[in-house]
Ligand SMILES: Cc1cc2nc3c(=O)[nH]c(=O)nc-3n(C[C@H](O)[C@H](O)[C@H](O)COP(=O)(O)OP(=O)(O)OC[C@H]3O[C@@H](n4cnc5c(N)ncnc54)[C@H](O)[C@@H]3O)c2cc1C
Ligand code: SF4
């Protein structure tokens with residue numbers, strides 16, 4: 018167990034989706050700079066897109082949608098609480114990114130005339146671009162990483178950021194999860210792309226790694242940004258998804274919808290207007306289950322055999338390709354069986370909902386030189402392409418930021434404290450395993466934070482979390498692999514506490530099921546039409562405050578703003 | 594590690610040791626696994642699933658040059 022020292026110009030943490038773009042774009046803009054891309058896993062197969070993706074969920078393609086339409090759709094989908102400038106920064110670069118990926122070799126669906134074949138899945142506009150041969154996305158990105166000369170380092174679990182004496186970012190510290198080396202990386206700018214907090218709630222299967230998100234994304238980035246003093250935003254706007262029961266992966270509505278698949282209740286009736294994932298849709302899903310109309314299913318058995326084959330060729334090949342193995346094990350065939358769906362455990366994710374590190378339209382966090390992109394940042398509903406675009410924005414802006422700057426000075430104590438924190442579980446003679454603590458913590462998250470949110474429950478949850486925090490001093494790891502898990506438990510606990518505090522702070526309900534508070538039914542725009550922010554206060558405790566929603570670039574009439582409320586199909590419509 | 598590792602849970606990664614060429618130095622599956630749960634057991638020379646932390650995601654199987662890996666759905670989810 019040695020200490021390694023690395024010095025680079027720009028450090029990109031997380032080589033999933035946003036990270037590769039940040040690194041490639043920084044290196045393309047300034048080939049003379051040292052750009053290091055590191056990952057807890059292996060960049061070649063890391064992140065949400067390790068096995069490709071089956072569609073672009075939010076393509077803004079001329080002829081189908083304008084940036085204005087898209088920004089309005091997401092504003093409405095997110096109940097008005099967005100920074101339109103950030104959504105617009107994505108929307109105006111969306112098409113260029115698709116063309117660039119196309120040029121690199123990513124395959125998107127096109128019609129007979131060679132135009133992109135965009136489908137309507139959202140409530141209002143058309144933004145879904147299928148990728149039936151999307152399994153090669155990661156390979157394509159990796160080729161570009163090699164081509165432009167980005168340095169890559171794998172199996173490094175970053176645990177804390179280094180902050181300079183002048184408050185500027187100074188680098189990061191990491192654990193090599195095989196050798197147990199401690200790695201100190203000095204950098205002039207850091208781009209955090211560590212994905213969602215995907216190991217927050219416990220999947221109902223009880224399997225710790227049976228998560229929707231790639232389980233490498235344990236929430237480390239949220240914790241690191243918080244401890245570096247950055248502002249986190251919307252942590253009360255949980256990520257909750259409609260998934261294949263037990264398998265806990267998407268079905269996926271964006272693939273089957275355009276082919277004619279849809280969601281039904283136990284009576285075989287449709288009850289939601291749009292399968293696009295939103296808190297409002299999830300609320301109707303939950304009501305259906307709670308109201309005795311469940312289980313809820315994905316229905317494909319009415320489709321023609323060749324249509325089902327086409328669907329299987331996507332769902333069983335790309336993104337989560339073990340879907341086919343799972344169905345086979347249960348004897349489920351889309352041709353004559355419904356697919357049982359359920360509501361996932363909670364997570365934090367900017368890319369699916371809106372909970373993340375606060376960034377502006379330049380991907381800048383509130384710490385100078387620190388950027389965030391992808392699921393980790395709070396740009397609502399940004400998904401895969403948004404992760405790439407924000408990665409690009411961050412990488413390019415970081416090049417400008419470091420111009421003429423030296424590495425920030427850091428005091429040695431920061432480094433020593435972190436070394437001590439990381440290696441404590443290894444040094445202990447005996448104690449509680451990281452797995453046991455993680456299981457208990459995530460079970461408590463389910464018990465006390467899964468919506469509907471109840472004040473008294475969340476308060477008890479905070480007490481349990483505090484007790485678990487004391488247990489961290491007794492955590493025992495037997496090797497570097499377990500030590501990585503131990504560090505993840507620290508991050509998961511931070512996320513759980515911050516999510517509970519943000520949820521208690523916003524005394525209204527918003528975003529459908531994502532922030533449904535039974536003691537505060539309904540929205541309260543007079544008091545809560547703003548972001549809820551959280552950062553580490555001077556006393557080391559979380560500090561909560563409101564951040565106003567910046568004036569809209571594209572004004573939306575109040576009568577349209579809550580258009581996603583009309584998600585339920587009324588019975589008269591069904592009869593008609 | 595010099596001793597053979599016993600697996601004390603139902604593994605979901607099944608390696609066909611007749612096909613596997615770990616003895617020729619191949620470690621691809623170990624390299625690509627995001628959760629880093631596969632190991633080469635120095636005791637018996639076999640590739641094994643060392644931790645019950647599988648995302649049933651498939652890179653190990655897809656990148657294996659001899660197609661020696663079969664991924665099953667972890668028992669709790671089946
Ligand atoms: C199952 C699934 C299906 C999806 N389907 C679609 C779809 O069809 N269309 C669409 O547009 N979007 C889809 N999405 C969303 C989209 O994939 C994500 O929004 C996007 O890929 C997020 O990119 P990211 O870079 O933020 O995270 P990721 O790509 O997950 O990358 C995060 C990386 O950070 C690394 N990391 C984490 N912690 C650390 C640490 N401490 N130190 C070092 N590295 C670390 C991880 O190993 C990982 O490689 C889907 C997501 C999932 C999970
Ligand atoms: S399926 Fe995925 S997580 Fe499981 S061993 Fe293979 S690569 Fe690793």
Ligand code: SF4
Pocket residue numbers: 608612613614615619620621622623640656657658659660661662
């Ligand atoms: S990739 Fe295949 S051949 Fe190579 S070590 Fe793994 S199982 Fe054996």
